[in-house]
Amino acid sequence: MMYRRNGGPGRAGVREAAARTGHGAAAHPDAVLVDVRETREWRARHAPGAVHPPLSGIVAGAGLPSGAQARPLVVVCRTGNRSRQAAELLAARGAEAVDVIGGMRDRAGAGLPVVDAHGGNGSGA
Numbered sequence: 685m686m687y688r689r690n691g692g693p694g695r696a697g698v699r700e701a702a703a704r705t706g707h708g709a710a711a712h713p714d715a716v717l718v719d720v721r722e723t724r725e726w727r728a729r730h731a732p733g734a735v736h737p738p739l740s741g742i743v744a745g746a747g748l749p750s751g752a753q754a755r756p757l758v759v760v761c762r763t764g765n766r767s768r769q770a771a772e773l774l775a776a777r778g779a780e781a782v783d784v785i786g787g788m789r790d791r792a793g794a795g796l797p798v799v800d801a802h803g804g805n806g807s808g809a
Contacts, residue, residue, distance in 0.1 A: 693771040694782040698791045701758045701784045707796055715756035720770040727801040739766045742773055757781040762788050
């Protein structure tokens, strides 16, 4: 279920986010997973197929990678704080964006796939 906060971007749990981005048991991807953590965190662990525009770039006004433009966005970070900020910024720019409650920490805890910079099993959050 998508949760809305006071008219702002919605929020999604890790399982719903995974299903929307192609990683759930009944996956029907309709959205792009956008990981807004910094590069060091991304290299340690990220979801397969996610795109990586760090929050610092989004705040500075950088555009999204081409694969994420004009598509619904599911925004993730380590715990959900930065992704909430990024989703709000992206929604203010006209994107359909939701943030993931609990972030990569809860995603890994739910047993959903994560990889490192070389495509192996990711380590760290």
